[in-house]
Amino acid sequence: MDDLDPVIHAPARLRLVATLAALRRGEEISFPKVQQLLGMTAGNLSTHVRKLEDAGYVDVVKTHSGRKPVTYLSLTVVGRRAFEDYTAALDDLLRGAGA
Structure with missing residues (x-):
């Protein structure tokens, strides 16, 4: 479990990052x-976006x-x-690698 990034590991942030990862590079x-x-x-x-933004994981663009x-x-x-x-790391954990 130590290899699981705590910034991403929170359930809401994991869902958010997974959603954004489904986009092609450069898409928003x-x-x-x-x-x-x-x-x-x-x-x-907004709270979860801010945490991910502070970690450098999410880019936020505000426009009109x-x-x-x-x-x-x-x-x-x-x-x-x-x-x-x-x-x-999650895959390794689930497969029992490193145990």
């Missing part, structure tokens, strides 16, 4: 779309569509690598 998704996909409140999602503010999320290169490492 709107905050409301992620909120809808994950069934999270804006406040809860007309007069309406829009926030887009994407996984950074560091975040994608962290997720790959996390899933590899």
Whole structure:
């Protein structure tokens, strides 16, 4: 369990990172779309996004569509690598590797 990144390991953040990892490199998704996909409140999602952003795993871009503010999320290169490492460590744990 020590190899599992604690920033990603929280269930809500794991779901968020997995959702963003499903995007192609360079793609982004709107905050409301992620909120809808994950069934999270804006406040809860925002808290988890901030934690991932602080770790350098998620890029947050705030812009406007007309007069309406829009926030887009994407996984950074560091975040994608962290997720790959996390899933590899989880796979090892599930297979009993290193035990």
